[in-house]
Amino acid sequence: MEETLNWGIIGGARIAQEEFLPALHKSEKGEIRAIASKTRSADEYQDIPFFYSSYEELLEDRSIDVVYIALPNALHAEWALKAMEKGKHVLLEKPAGVSVQEVTDMKKAAEKNQVVVMEAFMHQFHKQHDVVKKLLQTNKLGEWKYFKAQFSFQLTNQKNIRLNKQLGGGALYDIGCYGIHTMNQLLEWKPKKVTTRGRLHDEVDVLSTSIFEDEKGRFAEILASFDLPPVNQYEIICEKGSILLEHAYRPDASANGCGKITVKNQAGTIISAADIKDDAYVNEIEHIQASIRDNKALKYTMADSEDVNLLVECSYRSLKEQQTVNITF
Incomplete structure (x- = not known):
């Protein structure tokens, strides 16, 4: 895979705007395509090509390859599963779920839909x-x-x-x-x-x-x-x-x-x-992109996430x- 990966963000959390986006801008192999937020407005994201007021709309955008999920913990699994069902790769803020069963469900969904999913413990990439x-x-x-x-x-x-x-x-x-x-x-x-x-x-x-x-x-x-x-x-x-x-x-x-x-x-x-x-955030983004683009093994798999959770x-x-x-x- 040679083309640049298009990212979408689900959630208007501070970490998405202050940490993830600046790191993504430093990546030569990924770029931001859209963000979906129910708590913020399009005016706050004028440098992002597309703004969606619903998460479903973003997942219907076929131009998006990877989704970064920065929602409250209890919503992580629901939207990761929906993203994978639409064929999107997923970088998911920690904790991946609020139960081991949720993490197992996501691991199975990634295998079924042949996509990459990783829990975002960014510190490990420092x-x-x-x-x-x-x-x-x-x-x-x-x-x-x-x-x-x-x-x-x-x-x-x-x-x-x-x-x-x-x-x-x-x-x-x-x-x-x-x-x-x-x-x-x-x-x-x-x-x-x-x-x-x-x-x-x-x-x-x-x-x-x-x-x-x-x-x-x-x-x-x-x-x-x-x-x-x-x-x-x-x-x-x-x-x-x-x-x-x-x-x-x-x-x-x-x-x-x-x-x-x-x-x-x-x-x-x-x-x-x-x-x-x-720069742990940049390293994390480059790591999952290498897995998506070049099929490189993840340092931290969903099986590892099952153990931690x-x-x-x-x-x-x-x-x-x-x-x-x-x-x-």
């Missing part, structure tokens, strides 16, 4: 995580023993959709999933049980802490919060030292636009530190039932 993974693979720090991730910010707008239960709101869905994704994908870890506790506001979790463990006695701690100061980082504690990655999930929002990796030895002495700059689902079940939940992959 090269800082490759640096961390390669360091772990050298085994210089020994086996990892404890992983902890924190993603938090202070959400002051009480009408924000992140606090709407019917739309799939919740800190764990919105930002806790990042740490769970890292735990599962970067560490390639499948824990055996999880215990989650948290604080609710109108039945929506505004803070949660999940403790995962396996049969080897390794643990992972995932903190997600809408009412703590802004932090997004993870730390991997190993037998002979540790790796701290600051600005792990939003390096673009840091003071210098970089992530920061700090490596310490067993005595706690810093043995290396580096700022790493990259299973871990999120089990965490929510533990929070609801107030007890430890066993995990079966």
